[in-house]
Amino acid sequence: MAGPAGPAGSAVPHPRDLGLAEARALVQRAVDKAEQLGLRGAVAVVGATGTLLTASRMDAGGPGGMARARSKAWISATQQIPSSEHLHRMTTIAPPVAAGFAQASPEALFPGAGGMPVSAGGVVVAGIAASGATVSPFFPDGVDPRVVSADGKPANPEDLLIAYALGLPYAGQHGDDQKRWEQRFGDLTVDPADSLGMAPAPPASRQAQLDWARALCDTAMEAASRRGVVVAVAVVDRGGDPVQQDLMDGAPAGGVAIAQAVAGAAALFDCGSGNLGARFGAADAVAALAALVVPPVLGVPGGLPVRDGGHVVAGLGVGGGDPAVCADIARAALDAS
Secondary structure: OOOOOOHHHOOOOOOOOOOHHHHHHHHHHHHHHHHHHOOOOEEEEEEOOOOEEEEEEOOOOOOOHHHHHHHHHHHHHHHOOOHHHHHHHHHHOOHHHHHHHHHHOHHHOOOOOOOEEEEEOOEEEEEEEEEOOOOOOOOOOOOOHHHHEEOOEEOOHHHHHHHHHHOOOOOOOOOOHHHHHHHHHOOOOOOHHHOOOOOOOOOOOOOHHHHHHHHHHHHHHHHHHHOOOOOEEEEEEOOOOEEEEEEOOOOOOOHHHHHHHHHHHHHHHOOOHHHHHHHHOOHHHHHHHHHHOOOOOOOOOOEEEEEEOOEEEEEEEEEOOOHHHHHHHHHHHHHHO
16 A cells, blocks of 8 residues: 655654654545545544554544544554455454454454555555544435546445545445445446546535644644643543544654543543542542543643633643643643634
8 A cells, every 4th residue: 555655654773653744634635535525524543653643533523433543543554454454354263363353452442444554665654544423435315426436436435535535546445335336326327537536625614623623732732842842632522532633743652642531531520630639539539530431531730621601612631741741731722722
């Protein structure tokens, strides 16, 4: 598989991931195509080391899609194959072996089709996948058949937006494009010259929530750069589900989990993540609290609630550096927004 070449593809004596700028560009192309197709969901890019690099949830994309997209992207990045091939392997090998793989690879809990590896200079540097509310291999009701066909053949929307993002010829991963086409369009055919599946998609223009979350992450990363540190940032909705996540180049990989967890703590409990201990008591009480909620929460500084009209609407989290510095970065980002 080939993706856009970049610094990550250069010869180095240690594993390298795709850079954040390149990863974000892939996500944006997928979002553009998804909006053109009338889809709503999340797109994630995971580096070859298994580290989440960036992920975006489209407006009305629904919770849960980010986790599924991230899982499929992780499979494609680390196993260096389309996630459909991984799914085939997992369903044809002995069940104990498949169960063992899942147990040893918690990031691969959703082995669905649709993820693709990203290569640079002949080396896999990332994986990309999409999932969410309406991101699926089904042809949406009312969609123009020309935009879900490539070279005159059916092109399911989920695989189409990933192929478009990578600039690759369309190749369906789900194996039933023709069947689903006939269920939606009957015996309709599209002339190859009229197929628009891989035609340029206009820039997405109806993603106000995502644009806001991405801008807030940008502001946080700019604040981190001014302080000479590199971090991970996350914006989650009031239920703790990620809307935008980014890992600055060179930032500690563990910062991704911390940023999401402190953002979740701030959003779910409407307080600074570092104040959870004071609010709920001893450390074991905070640990018990974390076990009660599905999104991860962490009671260290770095996460702040985002309010609108006095009500919490989101959480901003910064992780990967000194917690006090991360909290300062989060505060500076909110003050500047």
